Amino acid sequence: MADRCYDYIIVGSGAGGGPLARWLTAAGHSVLMLEAGSRFQSHEHPDNELEANNRLMWNGGMDASRDAGFMFLRGKVFGGGTVINQALLDRFDARALDSWAERSGLDEFSVDAMARHYDAVESELTLEHIPRENGNRNAELYVDGFEKLGYGWAPLRRGQSHCRVDQGNDCIRCLGGCPRASKQSMPVTFLARAEQQGLEVVTDCQVDGLSHGRQQVTVFGRQQGRARRFFGRRCVLAAGSLGSTRILQASGLAPELPALGKGFYCHPQFVTLALYDRIIDAHKGSFQAVKSDDERFRAAGFKLENVFMGPSGAAYLMPGFGAKHRDLMRAYRNLACIEVAVRDVTPGRIGGDGRGGLRIDKRVGAPERQRARAGLNVIHDIYRATGARKVVHSPVRIGLHLMGGCAQGRDRATSVVNPDFQVHGLPNLYVMDASLFPDAPGINPSLSIMALAHRAAERLLGEPLDARPEAA
Ligand SMILES: Cc1cc2nc3c(=O)[nH]c(=O)nc-3n(C[C@H](O)[C@H](O)[C@H](O)COP(=O)(O)OP(=O)(O)OC[C@H]3O[C@@H](n4cnc5c(N)ncnc54)[C@H](O)[C@@H]3O)c2cc1C
Known part of the structure; x- marks a missing residue:
């Protein structure tokens, strides 16, 4: 792995990174996934709340806003938020998507245009x-x-x-990681398929920054205190709203991206x-x-x-x-x-x-x-x-x-990522997670993040996924 240059590096293994890894590996690409959290088998999830918060969430579930008026919860584990969430999976309605289309200038944000992406994702999940x-x-x-x-x-x-x-099972335990592999988190769905298709994963590896070159992206991280470097022809940030935004800022890209961190x-x-x-x-x-x-x-x-x-x-x-x-x-x-x-x-x-x-x-x-x-x-x-x-x-x-921080849109003044999921002006760097959201939909977001990952995979591969039998 040391100096290998992968086709893709994906940073983050949650609702955005998981499905994307599944479709990129299905298309035959070499993909390396870097994840700050640890990997748990279903039966290894902590069985008490405090330990679960401590081991599965950033800062033990205590990411405070500057005035401590908000406590933000986000997963830090292989599978990201999908391991600790309630897995309530709804499509966005016209009220949410029309607002996105207006803010971003992208027609793709409509109930009709999103339908086939939702269909593709739902066909890979058990929904009840x-x-x-x-x-x-x-x-x-x-x-x-x-x-x-x-x-x-x-x-x-x-x-x-x-x-x-x-x-007699109490599903409240699921918030600390489902002990029965019943919840349709990334490790039991998309990531399991991606690993069967050759995905390589490095967990306990926090990415600190990256440098964008003409031929490749170099990603810098730390694995259990040890400095690591990874190389990819393309890099996709899927580290969530806070994670992806911070990686771009820490890489010194804020001056070129006026909308970074806003929204x-x-x-x-x-x-x-x-x-x-x-x-x-x-x-x-x-x-x-x-x-x-x-x-x-x-x-x-x-x-x-x-x-x-x-x-x-x-x-x-x-x-x-x-x-x-x-x-x-x-x-x-x-x-x-x-x-x-x-x-x-x-x-x-x-x-x-x-x-x-x-x-x-x-x-x-x-x-x-x-x-x-x-x-x-x-x-x-x-x-x-x-x-x-x-x-x-x-x-x-x-x-x-x-959500937000790297909004998708056409205008560089108000967005960070273009309609092809590429960071404006940086052709080898992409973002695919909830940081793309132009505003808050008022609906559970993870199914839509997965649906956007389906669209992102098509943009990266350059053709509709249903034209690729191996990805269907
Ligand atoms: C308690 C709770 C309940 C929820 N319930 C629901 C629900 O029922 N339905 C729903 O739709 N949504 C729910 N959500 C929200 C949902 O889980 C998130 O919106 C979704 O997981 C976000 O996907 P993402 O890909 O943007 O980021 P994430 O899923 O958070 O994945 C990002 C990953 O990137 C990793 N990462 C971050 N920074 C770095 C770095 N620097 N280096 C390496 N890795 C990094 C993180 O550790 C994480 O694993 C819930 C969330 C919580 C906390």
Whole structure:
């Protein structure tokens, strides 16, 4: 491996890097993947929350914004965010894609043009709608409240197979890595196929920067403290919104790319718990089974998620100190939870802190506060209609679904990556992950990141993938 020049180096193994590696190797290219996190077999995933956060997430799940108003969660593991996420996989609607087309100037962002990319990705995944009978009491309360108040809801579509919640498995463990290889994360789907097709992987290797030459890209990294160098004719950054943006900045490319680091978005989560007199056991079984499906909520820029968290997560999110906090924790089994996930419109900025670390400037703006309030009003109505004794708001703002920083578009002044996924002015350097997003869609993003990877593979290979039988 030492001085070999690969056809492609892919940095990052998440929702963007995994599918891309699968299609590039299927086309016969030599591909090296570099990943900062470690590799786990399914049965090796940590079985307690704190250890999982520590071993599977950047900074133990504590990437704070500069004013500590947000905590951002992102995976640092072979498979990236797809190992620790909930694998809820939805296509984007016209509301999301039309906004992207307008911002980027790219017609490819339309429901019709994206359809065949979604088809291709979905054909490689096992997708299941959670059956109503598998929902737990937290889901039952949610549905009851929605129906009493006349709001639309729908079962969730999840990337999973043989999950066996009907046999007593609790899928909340999946957030620390699925122990049964049921969740359709990259290592059990696209990356498994890519490795069968010859993908080489180096884990525990953090990329610090790169240098772009006429014939090749040199990538500099550290593997367990040891400096490493890798060579590729082309390099694709798939290190996620924060990772890819930082690698470009640390490589000294910011002066040539005025939009780099701008337009950083997430979906801020406003967690609201309710205390009932009866046992709810919201952590049991399919801990997330239903979603809001109401055009009024979509138009108002929020959705309501029926979620829960393990005891460490609950202790972290719960307000208060001492006896007040203890009493809430004692009532863990009587708690239900709904959160408002807001479609973010106030852009943040990604940069360096001058000491080799990240600086993330991001705040909850007035539009997000107003959207959150609208959602919280509905949640209060639901809890009241279903007999909750007390409503508890978490003071912690979690930022999930990190997007932007290297927006795709035509105009170099407002974008970093061109319609062919190439960094403007650097023909051997590409980006393929959520950093491409021109704004926040308000919908779970990972299926769309995978669909974009299908489109990126076609651009890199220079022809439609369905014209290549080996990639079909
Ligand atoms: C708790 C949680 C639940 C979620 N639930 C859902 C859900 O249900 N549905 C959904 O669609 N989305 C969900 N998401 C979001 C989803 O997982 C992400 O949007 C998606 O994984 C992003 O894909 P990506 O390719 O941009 O980056 P990632 O999947 O984050 O992959 C980037 C990879 O690059 C690596 N990397 C970063 N920097 C470097 C570097 N310098 N050198 C080497 N490697 C590097 C990282 O370690 C990581 O493995 C959830 C996220 C979280 C945290």
